[in-house]
Amino acid sequence: MIDARRLLAAAAAAGTVLAVGVITVAATGGTSSAANTCGAGYVGLTYDDGPTGNTGTLLNTLRANGARATLFNIGQNVQSNPTGARSELSAGMWIGNHSWTHPHLIQLSQAQMQSELSQTQNAIRSTTGTAPRLFRPPYGETNATLKAVEASLGLTEVIWDVDSQDWNGASTAQIVQAAGRLTNGQVILMHDGIQNTVNAIPQIMANLNSRNLCPGAISPSTGRATAPAGGQPTTPPPRGTRR
Ligand code: ZN
Numbered sequence: 001m002i003d004a005r006r007l008l009a010a011a012a013a014a015g016t017v018l019a020v021g022v023i024t025v026a027a028t029g030g031t032s033s034a035a036n037t038c039g040a041g042y043v044g045l046t047y048d049d050g051p052t053g054n055t056g057t058l059l060n061t062l063r064a065n066g067a068r069a070t071l072f073n074i075g076q077n078v079q080s081n082p083t084g085a086r087s088e089l090s091a092g093m094w095i096g097n098h099s100w101t102h103p104h105l106i107q108l109s110q111a112q113m114q115s116e117l118s119q120t121q122n123a124i125r126s127t128t129g130t131a132p133r134l135f136r137p138p139y140g141e142t143n144a145t146l147k148a149v150e151a152s153l154g155l156t157e158v159i160w161d162v163d164s165q166d167w168n169g170a171s172t173a174q175i176v177q178a179a180g181r182l183t184n185g186q187v188i189l190m191h192d193g194i195q196n197t198v199n200a201i202p203q204i205m206a207n208l209n210s211r212n213l214c215p216g217a218i219s220p221s222t223g224r225a226t227a228p229a230g231g232q233p234t235t236p237p238p239r240g241t242r243r
Pocket residue numbers: 048049098102138139
């Protein structure tokens with residue numbers, strides 16, 4: 001079993017790119033592989049349910065691999081761990097709303113839905129200075145009433161194209177394999193606070209680099225992954241060539 005973090009640290013210390021079997025781990029301290037121009041487009045890496053006690057490890061690993069991600073935070077976690085939420089923003093991540101208590105929202109009244117979402121908006125705004133534009137319903141469960149509540153708060157609903165199954169005990173290799181199915185514009189579901197998920201990051205980035213894909217932002221207009229505004233200089237993804 002390869003310890004990805006130790007491997008990464010070794011690669012970073014050497015300032016080189018390590019080849020591990022057939023998998024290349026790019027560890028250049030914040031930049032993607034020089035060959036990757038993002039020409040194949042962007043994918044959305046998402047991590048739900050934070051901030052947690054492990055958010056710092058997640059952020060450090062993302063940064064060490066030059067990855068930016070969208071973190072869908074639980075409102076009450078932001079309230080109890082404001083430092084964690086602020087560190088997400090300062091690490092260059094995007095923050096989305098994931099409800100206040102992580103309930104099955106479609107079993108609640110419209111007023112309860114409104115409370116779950118608006119409390120979280122307020123907590124994230126007061127903690128980080130920015131109100132989210134993106135919302136992910138817990139369990140991916142949605143309906144017309146919830147969509148109306150989202151719209152009233154200016155939120156765009158983001159589900160996912162690929163489920164990493166990290167919440168269901170997926171191994172690091174299985175999480176990497178799931179990310180290997182992502183294509184331009186797509187979004188993958190992962191979670192804060194799961195060690196296999198953190199361990200998968202170097203190999204996920206190596207896989208994306210090998211396919212000329214980059215981790216991007218999720219557009220509030222479309223709910224799809226897109227080039228980050230003000231991000232690294234990149235070639236715009238070809239339109240309509242990959243779906
Ligand atoms: Zn969740």
